[in-house]
Amino acid sequence: MTPSKHWILNNWIFLFILIHEEHCMLPAPQNVTIVSYNLEHKLTWTPGPGTPASAHFRVQKYSIKKKLWKLVLKCSDLRTGESCDLTNSFKDITCHYLARVQAFSSDQQSNWTSSELFFPLGHTTLQAPEVVLAGCGNCLLLQLSPPASRGLHPRQLKYLFREFRINVTRTRDKAQFVLRVSSGESRIDYLERGVEYCITVVPVTSLTNPVVPSGPHCAFTSPPPVSTVAVFLTALCILFLLVVLFCAALVHSGQLGCLHKVLLRALALNW
Template sequence: MNWHPSVVTVWTVLYFDPGLYFVEACYINVLIYLGLFTCLSFILAGVSLPAPVNVSIDSLNMEHTLNFLPGLGTSADAHFRVQILRFRNSWKPVAGCLELAATQTCNLTGEFTETLQQYQARVQAFTPTQESNWTLTGHFTPYTDTVLGPPKVSVSGCGNCLLLQVSPPTSGSIQQNKQLQNLYSGLLCVVRRTRDGAQFSLNLAYEEEILIRYLQPGVEYCVTVTVTATINSNSMPTEPHCAFTGPPASSSGTQLFMHTNIHLYPITYMNTALCEGGS
């Protein structure tokens, strides 16, 4: 048996009876090797997976999604699990997000059922033998933190006015549409005359049909609409929706004459509104 005595072993031999050299050498070396093994075990036990990073809840029109990235150096076989916390409750696993891949997200829309309640989420990486620390999101309240996307809008001309048809953006469920309608309190309409850029704003109560009056007939206007909410200021405006108002009214029609070398031919246009809708 080939031993490589350390300094501790040599000093032990000098101190004790030389006849006990082999016994003492074995004993001290065993202690040293056991100590190194124990230290190494503690070190390995202390190494864990990197915790997930960039953990956040993104919410648009009451649809809530948890996003995250694996921590630097996370092993390829790692998966991720998600838990949520409702204010003053305990952490609860999210049924559909217990073994996510690194490229997946977690839909929390069905978990955040109380629209004015405060929630928090956390993510953990794990393998069959290791776990990471949990990474937490900030606090999230559905009604105050969701982003209100642009509503669906159509615009048509009507004489010296514009008629706006407004509805909530198409979302994933009837429940989300109801939540949005309950959240909406008003509309901010910015009306811009295309010809010269003159514009004005209107703050209106939320309705599905809006009439903007007292406009110049026969002129193109573009309207931008933003929904407003008393407890939420995260609103996105629509793209401009443009339409012409109707032509100036005439009781007997307009006589338009085409001149040729021989005759004048009268052409009568009946008094109709020429409307051009844009969206």
Template sequence: MMGLWLLLLLHLHLGNAPRTEDVCVSLPAPSSISISSFNMEHTLSFLPGPGTPPETHFTVQIIHHRKNSWRPVTGCLELRAGQTCNLTRVFKDLYDHYRARVQAYTPTQTSNWTLSAWFLPLSDTVLGPPDVTVSGCGNCLTVQLRVPTKELPQNLQLKDLYKRIIFRVQRTRDGAQFTLTLDYEEENVITYLQSGVEYCVSVSATGSVSSNPVYSKPYCAFTSPPSTKSSCTLYVVLGLAGVFCMLGFLIIGLLIYGGQMSLKLPIHLTRRLSYILIQGQKRGSTRPELSGPFSASQLHETGSASCLLTAHSPVEAVNSSEVEEEDCGLVPN
């Protein structure tokens, strides 16, 4: 009987106790947890598990190697799917290892925690290339480097992490290239290059521990102004070609003009001789001879030569032979 009374009292006690909503573990756990870092900017990303409800939130916690307690990350307690968590401020020690975990939750459900791999800020960050300026210096190139100003924990600057610079130099003309590794300096000179030739330079940086170089885009410049010798030679050749063409056209024109003049001269002489024959027939005289009453000196006078070369039509009217003879200077002795 006592056992029955005890069971009855226990049942009544549990029935009068306040009810609480049970939280069960039934949500899919997040996946693909990763921490990426570029120039000491640390970012955590993740993917929701398959079948995660749209209203699900996510929370992030971190732990570092020297402590065994997890602590929440401010600003990453109510993340939505697709959002990331910035861990730059909570990873304060560059030489310590950190780890993060992510959990999905709703008002009535939670998921299991998903952990990331261990992360060391100093070695796992990727150093981006510095800003680059390239200029020529004769048979060399001057490369100016500038690292963005950024303060880091432990009183460090971002440029303090840059230890060595890798220069990848490529000649634009034929694509020949070589690499050169130098200690980080704001001003660097690449020597033993060809003068008047264009080169393109890409740079990447490595730290004392980090070994994930990322190259910049190519920056191009001539070692010195391009030579103008070839262009001057071209101008001289073109000028000479133009002169020779003009001379050729001039000679051809003179030849054509001279040929026309040589054709006109016999025609004038023929017309003049025909005129003399017609006049002789009209007078009933015989064919005139050059050995007549005219002297040789008269035949070779300047006036007579010009008269013979003057164009006259055979049908041209003439008043008297004396006038014609006087005009031509053919007066008998």
């Protein structure tokens, strides 16, 4: 065989292999995204067009520090519609990570599709803390505690949820003011008594994290104190009114004169 024929044959073989591999490969996953709230991370994706319903998916993670792709064992055999929990895989919140997904079947597999570079501490979305609100005279007592999260440790909680912006609104006329408080118990003073106020809470951070405000929490301040003198005078007036009504009823029924005679007779007998 001449060299030219040998070269042509090799090219045809190479082209056949490429076509065969392309035909046997599954479509690569699309829209690979890391969704993170309060340092709980989840990897989501959509199957590529034409992916059979029987296809499975596996996930690998990559740490910039270790420079090594590693299979996420609990995400090594997922089905369409499932996601991968990466909370425990991205333990170092100051490190940068990548994640990638591959579709596979018994005799086929797809190319890997990677997520964007992910920084847990800066990219996680901070949700509102747990809020307890109660009235106390002309003030409101506010208790703020970090939200429950598997991805948050005490040191991280203290750092991420150490300060909040409080928007206070008086329900009656929508008058508003804003203040900043720390985590724990706080008191909002100098409010009007017996009035409903609503608050929303937003975490404040020095990082660029997206934040989600809380829903409105509403409570009434305590009503004004009741004067004991006013209560006594009111009771006395009611008693006097009852006596007057009783006497009027006796006069109307004619029994008041009979009662007068009975009293005179009793006095005469005593003498």
